[in-house]
Amino acid sequence: MSAAAIPAPPWRAPKKPPAARQPLSAEAVLSTALRLVDRDGLDALSMRRVAQELGTGAASLYAYFANKEELLEQLLDRVIGEVPLPSPAAPDWVAEVKRSCYASRAVFCSHRDLVKVARANIPVGPNSLRYTEAMLAVLRGAGIPDRIAAWSLDQLSLVIVADAVEAAIHAEHGRRTEADAEPYFAQVRDYLANLPADEFPNLVAMASSMVEGSGDERFAFAIDLMLGGLARYARGGDGR
Amino acid sequence: MSAAAIPAPPWRAPKKPPAARQPLSAEAVLSTALRLVDRDGLDALSMRRVAQELGTGAASLYAYFANKEELLEQLLDRVIGEVPLPSPAAPDWVAEVKRSCYASRAVFCSHRDLVKVARANIPVGPNSLRYTEAMLAVLRGAGIPDRIAAWSLDQLSLVIVADAVEAAIHAEHGRRTEADAEPYFAQVRDYLANLPADEFPNLVAMASSMVEGSGDERFAFAIDLMLGGLARYARGGDGR
DNA sequence: TTTAGTTTCGAACACTGTTCGTGTCAAGTA
DNA sequence: TACTTGACACGAACAGTGTTCGAAACTAAA
Numbered sequence: 001m002s003a004a005a006i007p008a009p010p011w012r013a014p015k016k017p018p019a020a021r022q023p024l025s026a027e028a029v030l031s032t033a034l035r036l037v038d039r040d041g042l043d044a045l046s047m048r049r050v051a052q053e054l055g056t057g058a059a060s061l062y063a064y065f066a067n068k069e070e071l072l073e074q075l076l077d078r079v080i081g082e083v084p085l086p087s088p089a090a091p092d093w094v095a096e097v098k099r100s101c102y103a104s105r106a107v108f109c110s111h112r113d114l115v116k117v118a119r120a121n122i123p124v125g126p127n128s129l130r131y132t133e134a135m136l137a138v139l140r141g142a143g144i145p146d147r148i149a150a151w152s153l154d155q156l157s158l159v160i161v162a163d164a165v166e167a168a169i170h171a172e173h174g175r176r177t178e179a180d181a182e183p184y185f186a187q188v189r190d191y192l193a194n195l196p197a198d199e200f201p202n203l204v205a206m207a208s209s210m211v212e213g214s215g216d217e218r219f220a221f222a223i224d225l226m227l228g229g230l231a232r233y234a235r236g237g238d239g240r
Numbered sequence: 241m242s243a244a245a246i247p248a249p250p251w252r253a254p255k256k257p258p259a260a261r262q263p264l265s266a267e268a269v270l271s272t273a274l275r276l277v278d279r280d281g282l283d284a285l286s287m288r289r290v291a292q293e294l295g296t297g298a299a300s301l302y303a304y305f306a307n308k309e310e311l312l313e314q315l316l317d318r319v320i321g322e323v324p325l326p327s328p329a330a331p332d333w334v335a336e337v338k339r340s341c342y343a344s345r346a347v348f349c350s351h352r353d354l355v356k357v358a359r360a361n362i363p364v365g366p367n368s369l370r371y372t373e374a375m376l377a378v379l380r381g382a383g384i385p386d387r388i389a390a391w392s393l394d395q396l397s398l399v400i401v402a403d404a405v406e407a408a409i410h411a412e413h414g415r416r417t418e419a420d421a422e423p424y425f426a427q428v429r430d431y432l433a434n435l436p437a438d439e440f441p442n443l444v445a446m447a448s449s450m451v452e453g454s455g456d457e458r459f460a461f462a463i464d465l466m467l468g469g470l471a472r473y474a475r476g477g478d479g480r
Numbered sequence: 481t482t483t484a485g486t487t488t489c490g491a492a493c494a495c496t497g498t499t500c501g502t503g504t505c506a507a508g509t510a
Numbered sequence: 511t512a513c514t515t516g517a518c519a520c521g522a523a524c525a526g527t528g529t530t531c532g533a534a535a536c537t538a539a540a
Contacts, residue, residue, distance in 0.1 A: 047497060057520040136442040146449035155462045162398045165359060202376040209386035222395045229468030297489040
């Protein structure tokens with residue numbers, strides 16, 4: 001195969017000058033789109049801009065993708081492919097699931113707000129399927145009944161995505177690190193603490209608690225909460 | 241003024257009949273917007289359409305709302321106001337929280353896909369605050385520590401919203417009832433069942449389980465999962 | 481009646497996703 | 511070599527979007 005001689009590196013973006021541009025492919029479009037999202041965020045991703053970056057017109061993209069939604073779907077699946085698969089052979093299934101959840105969140109967070117496209121639609125891209133398969137293997141290996149495993153995985157994914165979206169929104173508002181976010185949280189805390197105490201006694205009393213904890217801590221708590229509820233279905237009852 | 245004597249050229253289209261429109265207020269705008277969402281869905285809600293429904297131009301709305309986002313925020317808060325507040329006096333706190341979650345979901349689902357606007361931003365509308373206050377009262381009344389109560393409420397809301405969004409998307413695709421959705425789920429099941437069994441043994445084996453259960457059942461499971469994990473923090477340990 | 485201040489809103493701006501029909505060019509056939 | 515064919519490329523246009531600006535219309539005080 002002569003194609004092996006020149007392996008087109010998909011992550012290497014084609015240059016702006018239309019002179020030496022490669023002949024446009026779904027791969028090239030996806031790479032460019034992902035680069036744009038990473039650089040400017042999801043809102044800045046328009047068909048025109050992707051095409052422009054490729055040195056062509058927007059209409060050309062519709063030869064490879066039926067519409068923008070399909071492009072985004074494939075883009076998301078490509079990112080999901082970056083998540084390392086959990087191993088069903090791990091000795092401690094709870095730890096393995098946790099590790100996998102953290103890894104997923106990390107990958108999503110590393111691509112700005114792309115995760116926003118991961119709504120409710122069941123993802124059916126090849127990488128999503130591989131991930132689902134691996135996760136199911138772990139849960140079933142722990143003795144969790146099929147139905148429970150399927151539903152729980154749904155919920156876990158939901159929490160991961162929702163949390164990543166929240167993180168992305170914070171990042172968009174410039175609250176990237178804990179230190180950056182402090183003024184914002186202080187503002188919220190003050191607002192809550194100064195509500196009328198007769199109508200909102202609990203909110204006033206809990207103003208500090210409401211904004212406490214880093215994003216990581218809150219995410220870890222959410223995952224623990226689910227796994228805590230899930231453990232009772234695993235082999236050996238809820239003792240863990 | 242002599243200018244008034246000159247009659248307007250009749251062939252020039254006369255201005256729109258002023259009709260008997262009320263003098264335009266934030267209230268009127270919100271009511272109209274909500275009516276539009278209920279009728280045509282969130283995507284059909286544009287500033288122009290709302291204004292048109294009120295017999296005016298889009299620019300007029302900006303006198304009452306800084307932008308579309310603010311309008312949507314207030315619209316959501318208004319809908320949250322329809323949710324009945326949970327009672328901290330209820331004898332069984334778990335049952336009360338469950339009831340409240342179901343009620344919230346029902347309200348969201350009754351307004352098409354408006355719930356999509358409820359992303360990660362902490363909702364701070366008056367009705368949202370009232371709801372949060374009531375829910376916190378219940379959780380604290382159960383002996384749950386402040387920090388845990390705050391974080392759990394976050395997660396519960398997240399699950400409710402995410403589930404309602406999923407239901408809305410199904411409804412948009414015409415899969416409103418279980419019977420309507422059956423063909424779709426059958427399709428997904430068949431697709432999963434026919435994947436290469438060597439690469440996806442679990443998905444193939446669990447094809448049925450993956451699509452099993454009504455929306456209500458899956459939602460109930462999700463809430464139970466969280467409350468199951470939460471119960472251990474309540475007064476009296478994790479028994480219950 | 482004049483003036484000042486506020487509210488209203490048509491027109492325009494800079495975008496968006498998508499489609500149509502033409503343009504380009506390489507491969508296949510005569 | 512000359513001609514045809516068909517797939518890909520893409521400029522221009524369409525129908526929409528949120529938002530802004532400045533002029534008109536109305537209201538209330540002087």
